[in-house]
Amino acid sequence: MLQKFNRIKSLITKEFYQIIRDPSSILIAFIFPMILLFIYGVGVSLDMDNLKIGLVLEDTNPDAQSFSLSLKNSKFFSVEVARNKQKLQKKLIAGNIRGLVILPFYFSEFKSRPDKQGPIYVISDGSEPNTANFVQNYLQGAWLNWMTQENISNGEKTIKINVQPRFWFNEELDSRHFLIPGSIAIIMTLIGTLLTALVIAREWERGTMEALMATPVTMREIYIAKMISYFCLGIGSMLICTFFAVFFYGVPFRGSIFALTIISSTFLLTALGTGLLISSAARNQFLASQISIITAFLPAFMLSGFVFEISSMPLFIQILSYLIPARYMVSSLQTLFLVGDVWRLLIFNISIMLIVVLILFSIIFSKSIKRLD
Amino acid sequence: MFKNIYSLIIKEFLAVWQDKRIRLILIVPPLIQLFIFAFAATLDVKNISVACLNRDEGKLSYELIQRFAGSPFFNDMQYLNDFHQIQEVIDNQKAIMVIHIDEEFSRKLLSGRSPEIQLILDGRKSNTAQIVQGYAFKIIEQYYSDLSKKMNLPFPSTKLIARNWFNSNLIYTWFTVPGLVAILTMFTSLLVTSLTIARERELGTFEQLLVSPLRSIDILIGKAIPGIIIGMGEGTIILIAAVTAFQIPFTGSILALYFSMFIFVCSIVGVGLFLSSLCKTQQQALLAVFVFMSNSVILSGFATPIENMPIWLQKITLINPLRFFLIIVRGIFLKKIPFSVIFQNLYPIIIIAIFNLSVSTWFFRKRLE
Numbered sequence: 001m002l003q004k005f006n007r008i009k010s011l012i013t014k015e016f017y018q019i020i021r022d023p024s025s026i027l028i029a030f031i032f033p034m035i036l037l038f039i040y041g042v043g044v045s046l047d048m049d050n051l052k053i054g055l056v057l058e059d060t061n062p063d064a065q066s067f068s069l070s071l072k073n074s075k076f077f078s079v080e081v082a083r084n085k086q087k088l089q090k091k092l093i094a095g096n097i098r099g100l101v102i103l104p105f106y107f108s109e110f111k112s113r114p115d116k117q118g119p120i121y122v123i124s125d126g127s128e129p130n131t132a133n134f135v136q137n138y139l140q141g142a143w144l145n146w147m148t149q150e151n152i153s154n155g156e157k158t159i160k161i162n163v164q165p166r167f168w169f170n171e172e173l174d175s176r177h178f179l180i181p182g183s184i185a186i187i188m189t190l191i192g193t194l195l196t197a198l199v200i201a202r203e204w205e206r207g208t209m210e211a212l213m214a215t216p217v218t219m220r221e222i223y224i225a226k227m228i229s230y231f232c233l234g235i236g237s238m239l240i241c242t243f244f245a246v247f248f249y250g251v252p253f254r255g256s257i258f259a260l261t262i263i264s265s266t267f268l269l270t271a272l273g274t275g276l277l278i279s280s281a282a283r284n285q286f287l288a289s290q291i292s293i294i295t296a297f298l299p300a301f302m303l304s305g306f307v308f309e310i311s312s313m314p315l316f317i318q319i320l321s322y323l324i325p326a327r328y329m330v331s332s333l334q335t336l337f338l339v340g341d342v343w344r345l346l347i348f349n350i351s352i353m354l355i356v357v358l359i360l361f362s363i364i365f366s367k368s369i370k371r372l373d
Numbered sequence: 374m375f376k377n378i379y380s381l382i383i384k385e386f387l388a389v390w391q392d393k394r395i396r397l398i399l400i401v402p403p404l405i406q407l408f409i410f411a412f413a414a415t416l417d418v419k420n421i422s423v424a425c426l427n428r429d430e431g432k433l434s435y436e437l438i439q440r441f442a443g444s445p446f447f448n449d450m451q452y453l454n455d456f457h458q459i460q461e462v463i464d465n466q467k468a469i470m471v472i473h474i475d476e477e478f479s480r481k482l483l484s485g486r487s488p489e490i491q492l493i494l495d496g497r498k499s500n501t502a503q504i505v506q507g508y509a510f511k512i513i514e515q516y517y518s519d520l521s522k523k524m525n526l527p528f529p530s531t532k533l534i535a536r537n538w539f540n541s542n543l544i545y546t547w548f549t550v551p552g553l554v555a556i557l558t559m560f561t562s563l564l565v566t567s568l569t570i571a572r573e574r575e576l577g578t579f580e581q582l583l584v585s586p587l588r589s590i591d592i593l594i595g596k597a598i599p600g601i602i603i604g605m606g607e608g609t610i611i612l613i614a615a616v617t618a619f620q621i622p623f624t625g626s627i628l629a630l631y632f633s634m635f636i637f638v639c640s641i642v643g644v645g646l647f648l649s650s651l652c653k654t655q656q657q658a659l660l661a662v663f664v665f666m667s668n669s670v671i672l673s674g675f676a677t678p679i680e681n682m683p684i685w686l687q688k689i690t691l692i693n694p695l696r697f698f699l700i701i702v703r704g705i706f707l708k709k710i711p712f713s714v715i716f717q718n719l720y721p722i723i724i725i726a727i728f729n730l731s732v733s734t735w736f737f738r739k740r741l742e
Contacts, residue, residue, distance in 0.1 A: 024660065032664065043671045045681040046416075046500040052680070092538070094714045095700060111530045118531040126540030127707040129548050130416040130500070131678055136535050137507035143533050144510075150530075160529070161482075161517050162489045165506050168463055170496025178497050198656065285656045286568075287394055293663070294402050302413045307676060309501050312417040312545075317409065331466065334497045342464045 007217050011225030018199070019233060028195045029233045030240065033187040037241055040183040041249050044307070046175040048076070048134045053099040054088035055081045061108035063118070070146040071101070076138045092125055099124040099135035169338040180251050181333040182306035184241045185326050186297070188264065191234045192271025193278065193296035194289060200226065200279035201288035219368035227272050234268045245337070255336030259346060263332045266353045270325040271296070273360030280367055300326035325356050377587050381595030385569060389599065395568070399603065403557045407611055411553060411619065414676065415545040418504040424451035424468040426459060431479025437516050441472060446508050459493055469495045470505050482520075539707045547622075550615045551706040552675050555637070555698050557611055559669075562604025562638050563662050566645030570596055571658035589738045597642045597730075604638045605631075615706075625705030629715050636722050637698040643729025650736045669695050694722045 019025045055071060057064055072079050080097065082088050091097045102121040111118030122139045124132035147160075170177050203209040212222060242260070245251045274296050282288040302308060303317065304326035310318055321327050328349035335342050389395050423441065427434055442450040451468060453459065462468045473491040481488040492509055494502040521528040540547045573579040582592055612630075615621045644665065652658040670676075672686070673695040679687055690696050697718040704710035704718075 024657065027660070035664070036667070039668055039671050042686055043682055044677050046677055047681055048678070050680065093704075093708050093710055094717070095704070095708075107531075117529065119534050120531055121534050121536065123536045123538055126537035126543055127548065127703055128678065129537075129540065129543035129545050130504075132537050132540075132543055133418075133504050133507060136537075137503060137510070140507065140510055140514075140533060143531070147529060147531065160487055161513055162487055163492060163510060163513055164489060165492040165494060165509075167494045167496035167499065167502055170499050173496065173499045173503065175499050178499060202656070284394075286659065289656070289659050289663075290394075290398050290402065294405065298406065298410070302410050305498075308413060308415055309418060309498070311420045311422070312415050314412050317413050320409075335464075335466075338497050339464055345465050 004221065008221050008225050008228075011217060011221060012229050015225060015229035019229065025195060025199070025233075028198075029191055029237050032190070033237050033241055034244070036187055036190075037180070037183060037244055041176060041180055041244075044175075044179055044183075046130070046179075046307075047173065048131065048138070051077050051099065051131075051135060051138060052097045053077050053079055053101060053135065053139075054091060054097045055079050056085040056088060056100065056102040057081060057083060058105040059103050059107040063108045063111055064103045066150070067103065067120070067143075067146055070149070071142055074142050076142070092123070095125065095127075097125075098128075098131050099139070101139065176249060177251050177338060178334050179307065180245045180249055181337040182304070182330045184238065184245065185267070185304060185329040185333055186300050186306060187241060188234055188238060188268060188329070189271050189296050189300040189326055191237055192230065192268050193275040194292045195233070196226065196230050196272055196275030197278040197282070197288040197292045198285050199230075200276070201283055201285045204279075204283040205285060213370050219370050220365060223276055223364060223368060227276070230272055230275075231265075231268055234271070235264065238264045238268075251337055253337055254340040256341050259341045259343075260336055263329070263336070263346065263350060266350050266357065267325060267329040267332075269357045270353050270360065273357055273364065274325075276364050277360060280364065299324045303327065304330040306330050325353050328353050378591050378595050378598075381582075381587060381591065382598050385595060385599040388569065389565065389603070395565075398564070399561060399607070403561065403607060403611070406557065407550075407553055407614060411546050411550050414549045416500060417543075417545040418501050418508070419446050420448050421446060421470070421501075421505055422449055422451070422468045423447050423470045423472065423505075424453050424459075424462045425472040425474070426453040426456070427472075427474045428476045429474050429478035430476070431483075433479040433482055433520070434474045436520075437474070437513070438472070440512050440516055441509075444508065444512060446505075463493060463495050466495065466497075469498065469501060470509065472509070485526075546619055547707060548703070550611075550619050550621055551702045552699055554608055554611045554615060555695060555702045556670060556675060558604050558608035558634060558638060559641050559695060559698075560666060561607040562600045562641050563645045563648075563666065565603050566596060566600035566642050567649040567652070567658045567662055568655060569599070570646070570649035571652050571655045574652075575654050590734070593646065593734055593737050597646060600642045600645060601635070601638050604641070605634055608634055608638075621706060623706055624709035626712075629712065630702065630705045633698065633701045633715065633719055633722070636719065636726055637694055640694040640722055640726035640729050643726060643733045646733035646737055647729065650733065650740045669693050672696065673699055675699060691721065692725065694725045697722050 019029070055068055057068055068081060071077055080088065085100065085102060088097065088100055092100050100123040102123065104119060104121070107118045107120070110116040120143065122136060124135040126132050167173055203212065242253070246253050275292065278291050278295070279288055282291050300306075303310070303321040303324050305321075306326075310321050310327070313321070332346055332349045335345055389399070425438055425441065427438055438450070441447060451462065453462065453471070459471050459473070463471060471493040473493060475489065478488045478490070490513065492506060494506060496502055518528060520526065537543055570579070573582065587595070616623050648661045648665065649658055652661055672690045672693050675695075679690055679696065682690070700718045701715055704714060
């Protein structure tokens with residue numbers, strides 16, 4: 001027993017030396033996460049602060065002018081005004097503006113008639129559907145505001161339904177607040193799976209695995225040693241990411257460190273397990289990295305709900321997403337950062353990840369026989 | 374001389390084709406990516422779970438709730454009984470929006486006062502929440518407009534008419550799949566060029582090439598052309614899949630698309646040659662490709678618009694050929710962009726391609742000597 005511990009201990013020491021002395025492990029574990037977090041943090045944003053739109057004023061009566069003024073004063077838009085739509089239409093096709101608002105020449109006339117309504121056409125560039133949705137939404141908001149002000153200034157007494165939206169947990173609607181916690185899950189997948197799969201494949205490729213096999217260590221001991229070393233590396237990288245998220249990007253952290261530790265440990269185990277499994281099947285780095293990118297990184301990126309909404313995907317992909325541990329991690333991290341310790345949700349997520357861990361490790365340990373072919 | 378290059382190119386194709394692993398990687402992952410991710414990479418918002426807390430007892434609020442429940446965007450409306458449940462459903466992500474109608478709603482409407490509706494949205498997903506809010510506004514707007522006609526209430530003097538050009542139903546695959554044509558073309562050509570050189574280095578066969586009668590520029594051309602051909606071949610497959618399997622309209626000129634694709638692939642092959650002259654092993658080459666790919670995809674406007682980025686980062690995206698090629702591909706697919714617009718976006722790629730190819734040639738030759 002004692003011998004066994006000693007063996008694992010020396011294997012871990014060996015791993016640590018290997019990590020420290022190989023620049024590419026440090027690159028994947030520390031530099032790469034920082035670059036990714038930086039790029040995700042500043043590059044990936046869904047907040048449209050300054051939508052470029054064109055406004056076609058075919059009608060120049062005071063009513064139309066007042067609407068035009070309220071758009072120009074809005075901080076959400078940067079407006080370009082023209083009298084006819086030809087020029088702006090070209091800009092919309094070239095993608096220089098995101099939407100076109102048209103007040104037709106009969107706008108004021110229709111507005112003043114009791115049986116008609118003055119039409120305002122909002123045309124968005126549907127080739128970017130998400131932006132198109134925002135163009136429509138923001139213009140609807142701007143229109144409602146303008147109507148309210150019109151009613152006040154005209155002293156008209158109309159009734160309307162006042163809708164008051166409240167966005168909980170993220171009042172300022174900063175998309176970074178949910179993208180950054182999500183990207184931490186992606187980074188941890190990368191370290192846990194890609195790095196682990198690569199280092200083991202490397203031992204096979206270089207023939208050092210054969211050398212290890214010639215010693216008294218068992219396959220399980222090799223796996224355990226690898227796992228412990230890369231677990232520590234993963235936790236280290238997790239801490240750095242959290243630190244950056246909170247102090248550099250100002251993402252609130254409303255949960256507890258305790259919950260964060262439990263969740264990230266469980267998730268790291270699933271990622272490490274996947275990495276070990278891949279490396280036991282693929283014994284060269286090329287194949288190992290390809291398989292880990294396709295089975296771990298891309299699903300974590302696309303199917304975890306990190307940016308893309310799972311409920312909008314077709315059913316078979318939704319079902320597939322339940323098999324991806326990152327899905328549970330992203331939801332837990334977003335909750336921990338923005339809401340707090342919602343234990344019901346967290347325990348559910350942890351237990352599913354634990355089941356994945358159990359399955360993965362029982363496969364790995366049942367296959368852990370020393371053989372070279 | 375041409376014969377030498379020609380035989381080198383044939384050799385490269387054979388090497389790529391005979392290596393089972395490379396063959397697998399060039400065919401299977403891109404197709405998986407195309408099919409899974411064309412559907413998964415969606416910022417569409419539908420099938421949303423919503424809940425309502427209706428404290429009003431009148432018929433009017435009931436009708437409004439029925440409209441929400443009947444909307445194709447929402448599924449399973451959950452009915453709540455008290456305030457505490459709001460927190461519970463939102464915290465546990467059981468619903469992304471709770472519609473709260475107070476007890477005064479019908480009474481206020483009937484007596485000619487303005488009633489209030491509160492929407493509570495889960496800000497953990499701020500993008501989705503904002504779009505859901507937009508849907509809710511439209512439903513309420515429509516409800517009020519119908520109600521005012523029925524009950525002879527004064528209706529608003531203006532109305533908003535929404536139209537989406539180029540993609541009137543805002544189908545998300547129309548946005549992602551043309552983008553994937555660009556991305557997978559890029560991925561393949563980058564992988565082929567950088568990996569084949571790195572592999573020769575690792576196996577030591579690069580030395581054999583050097584002692585052959587080929588000049589270094591011949592080797593370079595011989596390595597670049599298979600990357601260009603395979604990359605464009607992959608692009609073609611996805612193009613066909615986009616038009617047939619995904620039924621995405623193709624409005625522009627196919628010739629212009631291929632011409633732009635050729636120049637784009639040249640600029641990418643330049644990057645591949647450059648990366649491979651830096652890397653000694655396949656692992657390093659793969660990592661370099663991966664880092665390069667993920668950064669250029671993020672900085673291209675593939676998933677999120679460039680104009681949302683800070684200004685200094687927007688300037689950096691100007692050296693990213695993918696950014697310009699995406700505009701061209703999407704424009705040719707959906708918007709039938711005129712040649713002037715294609716050229717506006719093509720000339721930066723031409724400059725980048727010339728720069729990349731000359732720098733990588735210089736680097737490559739330096740490494741050889």
